[in-house]
Amino acid sequence: MRWIQRLRMAMLMLFRRSSETARLDQEMQFHLDQQIAENIAAGMAADQARSAALRTFGNPTLLHDQARSTWSWSWLEKFTRDVRYGARTLVRSPGFAIVAVLVMALGIGATTSLFTIVRAVLLKPLPFHDPNNLVMVYEHFHDNQLGDGFNVVAPGDFRDWRAHTNGYQDMAAWREYGFNLAGEHAELPEVVKAAGGSWNLFPLLGIQMAHGRSFTPEEDQVGANHVVLLTWNIFQRRFAGDASIVGKQVRLDSNPYTVIGVLPASFTYPDSKTQVWVPYAQTLTARQYDAHDNHQSLVIARLKPGVTATSALAQVSALQYQLHLANASKPVAESAVSRPMIDDVVLDIKTPLTVLFCAVGCMLLIACLNVSNLFVARSAARRKEIAVRGALGGTRLTLIRELMTESLLICTAGGVLGLAISALTTRWLATHWDALPRAEVVRMDVPVLAFSMGLVVLTALLAGLLPAISATGKMAFGVLQESSRSVGGSTSRATMRKTLLAVEIALTVILLFSAALLFKSFMHLRTTDLGCVTDRVLTIKYGLPENQYNTREKVVAFHESLLEKVRRLPGVTSAALVSTPPGGGYEGDDVFTIPEHPPAASVLQDDAIYRSADPEYFKVMQIPLISGRVFTDQERLTRDHYLVVSKKLADQYFSSDNPIGRHIRVSWDTPEPENYEIIGVVGDTVYDVAQPIKPTMYFPILSGLPNQVSSATIMVRTAGDPLLVSVPVQKQVAALDPSLPVYDVLTMQQILGKTTASQSFSATLTLAFALLSLLLAAIGLYGVLSYLISQRITEIGIRVALGAQRSQVLRLILLDGLRPVFLGLLIGLAGGAVVGTLIRSILFGTSPYDPVVFAAMIVSLLLTAVAACAIPALRALKIDPMQALRTE
Amino acid sequence: MGKPSDLVQGTLDLLILKTIALEPMHGWAIAKRIQQISNEVLQVQQGSLYPALHRLEQQAWIRAKWTETETGRQAKFYSLTAAGRAQLEREKESWSRLSNAINLVVENV
Numbered sequence: 002m003r004w005i006q007r008l009r010m011a012m013l014m015l016f017r018r019s020s021e022t023a024r025l026d027q028e029m030q031f032h033l034d035q036q037i038a039e040n041i042a043a044g045m046a047a048d049q050a051r052s053a054a055l056r057t058f059g060n061p062t063l064l065h066d067q068a069r070s071t072w073s074w075s076w077l078e079k080f081t082r083d084v085r086y087g088a089r090t091l092v093r094s095p096g097f098a099i100v101a102v103l104v105m106a107l108g109i110g111a112t113t114s115l116f117t118i119v120r121a122v123l124l125k126p127l128p129f130h131d132p133n134n135l136v137m138v139y140e141h142f143h144d145n146q147l148g149d150g151f152n153v154v155a156p157g158d159f160r161d162w163r164a165h166t167n168g169y170q171d172m173a174a175w176r177e178y179g180f181n182l183a184g185e186h187a188e189l190p191e192v193v194k195a196a197g198g199s200w201n202l203f204p205l206l207g208i209q210m211a212h213g214r215s216f217t218p219e220e221d222q223v224g225a226n227h228v229v230l231l232t233w234n235i236f237q238r239r240f241a242g243d244a245s246i247v248g249k250q251v252r253l254d255s256n257p258y259t260v261i262g263v264l265p266a267s268f269t270y271p272d273s274k275t276q277v278w279v280p281y282a283q284t285l286t287a288r289q290y291d292a293h294d295n296h297q298s299l300v301i302a303r304l305k306p307g308v309t310a311t312s313a314l315a316q317v318s319a320l321q322y323q324l325h326l327a328n329a330s331k332p333v334a335e336s337a338v339s340r341p342m343i344d345d346v347v348l349d350i351k352t353p354l355t356v357l358f359c360a361v362g363c364m365l366l367i368a369c370l371n372v373s374n375l376f377v378a379r380s381a382a383r384r385k386e387i388a389v390r391g392a393l394g395g396t397r398l399t400l401i402r403e404l405m406t407e408s409l410l411i412c413t414a415g416g417v418l419g420l421a422i423s424a425l426t427t428r429w430l431a432t433h434w435d436a437l438p439r440a441e442v443v444r445m446d447v448p449v450l451a452f453s454m455g456l457v458v459l460t461a462l463l464a465g466l467l468p469a470i471s472a473t474g475k476m477a478f479g480v481l482q483e484s485s486r487s488v489g490g491s492t493s494r495a496t497m498r499k500t501l502l503a504v505e506i507a508l509t510v511i512l513l514f515s516a517a518l519l520f521k522s523f524m525h526l527r528t529t530d531l532g533c534v535t536d537r538v539l540t541i542k543y544g545l546p547e548n549q550y551n552t553r554e555k556v557v558a559f560h561e562s563l564l565e566k567v568r569r570l571p572g573v574t575s576a577a578l579v580s581t582p583p584g585g586g587y588e589g590d591d592v593f594t595i596p597e598h599p600p601a602a603s604v605l606q607d608d609a610i611y612r613s614a615d616p617e618y619f620k621v622m623q624i625p626l627i628s629g630r631v632f633t634d635q636e637r638l639t640r641d642h643y644l645v646v647s648k649k650l651a652d653q654y655f656s657s658d659n660p661i662g663r664h665i666r667v668s669w670d671t672p673e674p675e676n677y678e679i680i681g682v683v684g685d686t687v688y689d690v691a692q693p694i695k696p697t698m699y700f701p702i703l704s705g706l707p708n709q710v711s712s713a714t715i716m717v718r719t720a721g722d723p724l725l726v727s728v729p730v731q732k733q734v735a736a737l738d739p740s741l742p743v744y745d746v747l748t749m750q751q752i753l754g755k756t757t758a759s760q761s762f763s764a765t766l767t768l769a770f771a772l773l774s775l776l777l778a779a780i781g782l783y784g785v786l787s788y789l790i791s792q793r794i795t796e797i798g799i800r801v802a803l804g805a806q807r808s809q810v811l812r813l814i815l816l817d818g819l820r821p822v823f824l825g826l827l828i829g830l831a832g833g834a835v836v837g838t839l840i841r842s843i844l845f846g847t848s849p850y851d852p853v854v855f856a857a858m859i860v861s862l863l864l865t866a867v868a869a870c871a872i873p874a875l876r877a878l879k880i881d882p883m884q885a886l887r888t889e
Numbered sequence: 890m891g892k893p894s895d896l897v898q899g900t901l902d903l904l905i906l907k908t909i910a911l912e913p914m915h916g917w918a919i920a921k922r923i924q925q926i927s928n929e930v931l932q933v934q935q936g937s938l939y940p941a942l943h944r945l946e947q948q949a950w951i952r953a954k955w956t957e958t959e960t961g962r963q964a965k966f967y968s969l970t971a972a973g974r975a976q977l978e979r980e981k982e983s984w985s986r987l988s989n990a991i992n993l994v995v996e997n998v
Contacts, residue, residue, distance in 0.1 A: 032917040
């Protein structure tokens with residue numbers, strides 16, 4: 002066990018250094034004494050013997066040092082010495098130290114936060130068994146306007162894929178669903194987000210239930226006994242984590258469901274808001290279950306070992322083509338597409354997150370350049386000290402090491418502070434960033450700590466090395482020969498400062514530019530014209546459970562009496578029903594044909610979003626009627642097969658003739674497609690602010706169309722603050738049916754806010770980083786100019802004494818400061834144009850070459866630059882020539 | 890007697906190990922003994938002795954103990970450890986290989 006002894010020795014030397022040193026002295030002294038004694042014995046006089054012994058022995062101090070240097074801790078001693086020295090010099094200029102530490106803390110903190118999130122969200126494997134073999138399989142979507150894409154899968158297609166292909170170990174399907182969960186024991190009823198999953202989904206993902214069991218194949222049948230799995234969230238929240246709930250019943254949509262199991266806390270797929278899982282087939286009707294044109298399911302497949310994703314997919318695609326041929330009259334895709342499951346989960350966040358990560362990286366680099374610049378300034382102020390030390394025999398390496406230690410000290414302090422900042426901001430981001438998937442796995446752990454330690458070292462190198470090398474260059478030692486009037490020795494350093502500054506400005510410009518683009522794009526989203534008047538409108542959703550409201554009369558009666566009561570509420574000016582409000586999402590679409598038109602040669606089928614509305618809706622939302630008329634009060638109750646279309650649909654499909662009186666043929670769930678007569682054309686509304694307008698069909702909401710009656714949104718236009726009527730409206734619902742939960746009580750403004758929350762978040766963050774960078778750049782600019790002026794006091798003094806005008810001095814100083822700004826601006830603009838192209842995909846309604854953004858950014862940068870230059874320039878103006886000359 | 894020559898590079902460790910293999914010794918005695926046995930040919934530089942002793946101690950090839958000398962003074966006595974004995978064998982073997990090789994070249998070429 003030699004290493005134990007070696008470790009013991011090392012520790013001994015580390016902790017009992019002083020006593021060990023004393024013993025070494027003692028040992029050497031003994032040696033000397035022996036030698037002296039021998040010399041005396043040989044006949045020398047005492048003092049002669051002593052000096053002879055010393056002569057042969059050599060320099061005891063040097064020997065001492067050499068002996069000590071074999072101890073493995075000499076580097077530590079040197080390091081401690083450097084750190085002490087560094088700390089002392091830093092304390093002597095606390096202003097510099099504080100600014101530098103804060104700058105680094107901001108940079109390191111922000112970068113660590115974003116890294117924590119990027120690592121958790123984009124890089125950590127999914128919490129499933131062997132997640133790398135999981136893929137999502139979609140139908141290939143093609144649309145003339147929207148191009149190619151991934152379309153959700155029809156149940157019939159899924160079942161054929163699973164039965165007749167063999168590239169996958171297994172395939173499972175799930176679809177989103179929703180329930181009214183009845184309140185029991187005085188609990189409020191609530192609308193729960195649910196999902197229907199095929200029985201093999203959890204085994205496929207390798208999920209073990211926390212309590213109870215998963216679905217059986219028998220339960221995954223249309224019309225089978227109702228069973229439900231609870232997620233950990235609702236199990237804790239609503240059932241107090243009591244495992245005895247397994248085996249008991251809960252009421253979903255007024256039907257009893259037996260709880261058969263509880264999912265583990267780690268299972269938060271597809272999101273943490275999903276509360277219950279029911280068998281897939283139980284969320285479908287028999288017709289939907291067999292359909293090849295009912296696109297609403299997601300398919301997860303696990304690749305067989307040794308089978309590539311491409312070859313497994315090729316088989317599914319071939320099969321899909323057969324299905325397409327066999328169902329020629331229906332919208333059945335011609336092929337299939339797939340992508341890794343992790344890509345699917347992080348799809349929407351990948352680009353914004355990458356942009357943000359690059360933005361903080363950029364900011365960190367700016368922070369480094371800034372500290373670097375501060376160091377150059379300081380080392381310039383310490384030129385003499387460094388030169389003296391160099392002259393006294395300090396090697397260049399020693400001097401560099403010492404200067405680097407200072408930078409390491411600053412960056413370490415910044416890193417520690419930054420970690421604290423990051424710990425707070427990471428938590429905040431994970432909880433407040435709604436669009437962030439997998440937020441629950443975001444945490445700071447060992448790799449994150451290692452990352453930030455790496456950052457500290459890297460930033461210390463970045464910030465310290467260049468100034469240290471330049472400060473100790475050959476020129477630096479010439480300073481001793483310089484008279485104080487000469488500034489020749491510092492020219493190269495001034496050039497370097499200006500170069501660093503130009504790079505810093507260029508990075509700031511790029512960052513500002515991207516931020517401005519994102520922000521403009523976000524503002525564009527917020528002010529998107531939805532096609533209706535959105536102020537003072539309250540929306541409230543409610544759903545009618547099908548087994549209670551099982552006849553059309555009951556449904557109509559409920560809607561009618563609710564509308565009537567709401568309209569009579571004080572403060573309400575009008576109210577109407579619609580299936581989904583503008584900006585409220587896609588919800589559903591359907592393909593249609595136009596009987597009056599010749600059959601399309603293309604395999605592409607025409608499709609449009611469907612909405613159901615009552616006649617008042619268009620009036621309440623002030624959607625203009627372009628031609629024809631809307632439904633009458635009578636028509637909304639009968640199935641007269643009338644419909645209203647949007648302008649987009651009219652323009653796209655009836656460009657040359659009048660659409661009024663023409664027909665649209667839709668198939669719904671009916672055995673035969675039905676014809677609907679177009680009675681009116683209304684203005685377009687936007688279903689999603691980030692998407693182009695789609696053709697829309699409006700059906701009467703009370704006409705009993707499938708999927709259209711059970712849930713509705715009541716739109717209430719008010720005279721005053723719309724939120725004031727939210728409680729009265731909810732009371733009206735409760736008065737009609739106390740078991741009915743309402744949800745999504747939102748003003749139209751809030752709906753807009755909700756749909757743009759993700760963009761708003763990344764735009765705000767990027768803007769914050771950009772503004773911080775601008776501030777950093779301003780600090781850098783100010784620092785450089787102040788220094789340059791302090792260098793040129795004498796020169797300016799002489800100029801003034803020789804009769805230079807104030808304006809000339811001002812111009813001299815400003816030009817000096819603004820030259821690197823202009824250079825940086827030019828480089829930055831070129832870089833910004835490149836970055837703009839890269840982030841084009843997350844911009845809405847904004848060109849990456851937006852001249853307004855360009856102009857705004859240039860102006861703000863120049864204003865900041867002038868402000869940063871003004872103070873040192875004004876100081877230069879105040880220089881008294883006599884004073885300046887006298888200091889010589 | 891010629892001028893004391895410097896040690897062949899890298900042989901100091903071997904000499905120290907060999908010297909204290911017989912009995913524990915303090916630094917001065919080690920230097921003295923090497924000088925004596927080599928008929929004053931090998932002169933251990935004091936400057937390299939103590940760093941070498943520390944290095945060997947750090948390697949755990951020798952251990953040190955403070956003991957009283959015959960004259961009643963405290964001195965640091967070094968002795969071989971088991972690992973040190975093995976190291977001595979290795980160094981001896983490596984030395985004899987090297988010196989044989991040098992001999993071969995010197996005599997035969």
